[in-house]
Amino acid sequence: MAVKAKVDGLVNVSQARGRSFRRGETLSAPVAGASGSHLYYAAVKIGGFKVNLALDTATSATWVQSAGCIYCFNVSVPNFKSSSFIPMAADHPICTASAGLTPHPANNACSYRFMNSEGIYGFDTFTFFTTSDRKQRHVSVPGLAFGVGVINNWIDIFYYDQSGGGNPIGGFLGLGRDQPSSILNQLSVRKFSYCLPKRFGDKALFYIGDSINANYTGPYVQTTPILGSNQNFYYLKLEAISINGTALPIAQEVLSRNGQGIIIDCGSPYSSFVDEAYDMMHQAVKDYFKQIAGELPLARTRSGYNLCYDLKRHKFLGGGRFSMEFQFLGGATLHLDESTTFQEFPDLNEVCFMMIRVQDLGVPNILGAFQQLNKRFVFDVASSMLSFSPDSC
Known part of the structure; x- marks a missing residue:
């Protein structure tokens, strides 16, 4: 009382x-x-x-x-x-x-x-x-x-x-x-x-609110199930990761990690992946920029990130050539470009790949905020569905 x-x-x-x-x-x-x-x-x-x-x-x-x-x-x-x-x-x-x-x-x-x-x-x-x-x-x-x-x-x-x-x-x-x-x-x-x-x-x-975006449909809207029930995390089934249209040979158990899936977490600044997945992405990015621009990553970085290039020498950002795709259950695909995969650090003269390695072995893969920029995400918890589409935030 x-x-x-x-x-x-x-x-x-x-x-x-x-x-x-x-x-x-x-x-x-x-x-x-x-x-x-x-x-x-x-x-x-x-x-x-x-x-x-x-x-x-x-x-x-x-x-x-x-x-x-x-x-x-x-x-x-x-x-x-x-x-x-x-x-x-x-x-x-x-x-x-x-x-x-x-x-x-x-x-x-x-x-x-x-x-x-x-x-x-x-x-x-x-x-x-x-x-x-x-x-x-x-x-x-x-x-x-x-x-x-x-x-x-x-x-x-x-x-x-x-x-x-x-x-x-x-x-x-x-x-x-x-x-x-x-x-x-x-x-x-x-x-x-x-x-x-x-x-x-x-x-x-x-x-x-339950009435938001009640008719959230259209040709650019992607929808995938939210996995699990009555859990704190919003798990998604990540089925593949591609760089410039080529799927990386990452095993499904590595993408799912603990059997649940990848967590979508806007409270994590960047996406993070377990060693097996991160190492393949890291190598694929290096191979790509070496092939198209002859660019090699910096041996040492001032920003502290693992994969960085000389900002003054880079020939690839802004050209719209680099792309990355996360493919989810149900056919939904999250398309990323340079602006949601690389960040410039002007006073350090570095441009860096903004996905990191999972530090805690017990933590699953995470889809962080940097990779969610300029997209509208709608969480329908009652229906256990996530929808997203490009948006000018």
Whole structure:
């Protein structure tokens, strides 16, 4: 009863700020990229406080760094602070070990500890935008559960910051499907969509709601099943990898790795593959550019990536000649070009192949954010289907 009273109080707060969320409505938020990290964040308000949360399809956890953090990472915007935040009670059904949460009956509170953050779990009002009519409106969703990070042992997300603008990301928006703490389950919606822009100054939109893209069809739309059921990860069956139309001789068990498939993860900056797959891609790329341009990779790189070329000497980027294809179950093919396989590092005079080797032997192959740029992805969780097509984000 105490928890219900607190949530009812949040409803009253939200109604003072804007119209409340209606079932069947589509919510949206602007999405932008953090330069250098290839993490993409949605701008939302929590308790009236603007925060930037990195989109993450590989976790159900939503959290933001607190202004009262003891151990903090650098962020270029103010840390989260809200007078309307209400701590979660220890006996709340969301507060379970399976969700990474710990009840504390002694003080009737719930804490969380995820891979890179720990703190207090609780409730507040999230504010998105509606796209259900021609006039855009703010829409408040009261009583959403999330974590407020006090101890944040997070490595710097900026692998290489070309803009010098600092880190705008204060936390993560978990879009996983398996836990009651996930935003999808809390909103009782089973569909979301995003498009990640290539240029960091550009903005696109993230959508969440069962009515989005209801008629998402057309000659360029590709569709493939999402494998598994009630799991946190969105697995796809990757059947082949091709470079310039030639399929690489990678065994199916290598592409599937653990029998599940490849994970589509917009919270991972780059795609990563196990040794057998990565080594074949690495060699095929080297062979291709040696053959067409006589170019050899750098023996040593300053960027830290494995396969890089001299930027001043390169003769292949921008010519539209290099292509790579990921072929999925059902005939869906994700087409990549130079802009989604190579990245330029001007002040290092390098241009590098932006797929990496899996570091943890227990981790499956991952389709990361850099390889998803300028495409619209629609996750239909209820139907276990993923659709994608080219888009000018």
